[in-house]
Amino acid sequence: MLAAATATLDRNWRDGYTLPSPNLYPFQWNWDAGFIALGLAHVRPERAISELRSVFRGQWRNGMVPHIVFHRPADNYFPGPDVWGTDQVASRPAGVRTSGITQPPVFAFIVERISSLPLGRTAEWEAFRREIFPSLVAQHRHLYRNRDPLGEGLVYIQHNWEAGTDNSPVYDAALEAIDLTHARDVSSLRRDNRTVAAAHRPTDVNYRRYLALVDLFDACGYRDAEIAARSPFLIQDVLFNSVLARSNLALLSLARELNADAATVGEIERWYEKTSAAINEKFWDAERGFYFPYDLRAGRRIAIKTASGFMPLFARVCDAAQQRALAHHLTSSFAPSAAWLLCPSVAPDEPTFDPVRYWRGPVWVNVNWMLHHGLRQAGLNDLAERVRSDTLRVLGAAGRWEYFDPRPGIDPSALGLGTDEFSWSAALALDFQCNPAAF
Ligand code: DGY
Numbered sequence: 405m406l407a408a409a410t411a412t413l414d415r416n417w418r419d420g421y422t423l424p425s426p427n428l429y430p431f432q433w434n435w436d437a438g439f440i441a442l443g444l445a446h447v448r449p450e451r452a453i454s455e456l457r458s459v460f461r462g463q464w465r466n467g468m469v470p471h472i473v474f475h476r477p478a479d480n481y482f483p484g485p486d487v488w489g490t491d492q493v494a495s496r497p498a499g500v501r502t503s504g505i506t507q508p509p510v511f512a513f514i515v516e517r518i519s520s521l522p523l524g525r526t527a528e529w530e531a532f533r534r535e536i537f538p539s540l541v542a543q544h545r546h547l548y549r550n551r552d553p554l555g556e557g558l559v560y561i562q563h564n565w566e567a568g569t570d571n572s573p574v575y576d577a578a579l580e581a582i583d584l585t586h587a588r589d590v591s592s593l594r595r596d597n598r599t600v601a602a603a604h605r606p607t608d609v610n611y612r613r614y615l616a617l618v619d620l621f622d623a624c625g626y627r628d629a630e631i632a633a634r635s636p637f638l639i640q641d642v643l644f645n646s647v648l649a650r651s652n653l654a655l656l657s658l659a660r661e662l663n664a665d666a667a668t669v670g671e672i673e674r675w676y677e678k679t680s681a682a683i684n685e686k687f688w689d690a691e692r693g694f695y696f697p698y699d700l701r702a703g704r705r706i707a708i709k710t711a712s713g714f715m716p717l718f719a720r721v722c723d724a725a726q727q728r729a730l731a732h733h734l735t736s737s738f739a740p741s742a743a744w745l746l747c748p749s750v751a752p753d754e755p756t757f758d759p760v761r762y763w764r765g766p767v768w769v770n771v772n773w774m775l776h777h778g779l780r781q782a783g784l785n786d787l788a789e790r791v792r793s794d795t796l797r798v799l800g801a802a803g804r805w806e807y808f809d810p811r812p813g814i815d816p817s818a819l820g821l822g823t824d825e826f827s828w829s830a831a832l833a834l835d836f837q838c839n840p841a842a843f
Pocket of ligand 1: 565596
């Protein structure tokens with residue numbers, strides 16, 4: 405397993421950064437780079453810093469870290485840099501092309517996790533922590549200043565691609581509210597559904613909506629305030645805000661360790677406290693015992709059970725009763741029997757559950773990694789171990805696929821979906837195996 409995972413990372417390495425998958429995602433992706441850096445820190449430590457530096461080379465002057473950095477041209481992906489139209493945006497850094505949206509801010513907690521490894525005890529890493537700290541603060545500040553219009557401590561995403569959980573059914577209603585009268589048909593431009601099975605990818609009508617949003621952002625010059633005023637899609641996402649809360653905690657430790665000035669430490673403390681409290685105030689549904697995202701435009705909670713609802717465990721914001729309620733869901737609605745693979749991205753009892761279509765049911769390794777650590781923090785050690793061993797078992801039997809069919813009764817070697825040789829699946833297999841420490 406270790407050799408195979410390392411081989412995947414070596415294969416996808418491109419002189420300074422790692423492609424999530426050369427055939428499906430031929431550039432550098434934001435949160436992928438965070439998880440990949442963690443895997444590299446175990447087996448190719450000399451590359452981990454380079455991975456992180458490369459993705460931050462794309463950081464905009466307003467602090468936003470774009471979801472794709474197009475370091476070098478590739479023609480096997482849509483939408484590429486010309487479609488995003490960010491070349492004219494003043495905030496974009498010189499010399500590198502990027503998309504115009506962001507992804508869950510994983511970097512602060514990745515830096516914390518790497519700090520506990522042998523690489524983390526080197527002078528080079530110490531210097532790198534000092535180098536990256538201001539960029540991390542700028543990233544979080546951008547989110548709080550531009551994506552939290554009500555000052556609640558919860559930031560919104562502008563696009564389902566910002567959540568990372570791209571075609572999760574929680575975004576369906578907001579996407580369906582997009583007026584497609586003047587939207588272009590992009591079905592013939594897509595490359596993804598020719599590279600991997602179309603049944604594993606988002607539908608054409610959804611891609612049309614995704615691109616309608618990109619075109620709107622381009623028309624708004626990527627100005628957040630204008631997008632907030634005009635876009636039908638403004639969602640406060642549970643995974644995104646939980647990742648932000650966990651990263652705030654990591655950033656706070658880092659600020660203290662680096663003796664940052666009192667004003668910055670105070671600012672990060674306020675971010676952490678406000679977001680942690682708001683996750684429980686706005687996302688927690690006491691009746692159902694689960695966390696749900698909130699549609700700011702429609703003014704309502706989106707009551708569909710997805711694996712993102714477990715991420716407040718990772719953010720360490722749940723009390724004992726909430727932990728019990730989540731554990732109950734994990735072993736009932738998310739696992740109709742003990743033979744199901746944990747954790748499906750959508751609960752199998754939801755009408756929108758689809759066991760093979762991307763984020764509408766399949767199991768994802770990065771979500772399982774955050775879930776495992778969240779369960780351990782809550783003292784739910786048996787469940788945490790089940791998530792870890794399910795993940796390693798399927799990676800061992802099927803290979804380092806992008807996502808996995810959670811249903812029982814299928815030959816384990818046939819459970820892999822999407823693209824094979826997927827970098828973060830390899831990277832997190834390495835952390836699962838090589839670092840038993842809780843996090
Ligand atoms: C894709 O192309 O599917 C990516 O997830 C978008 O970021």
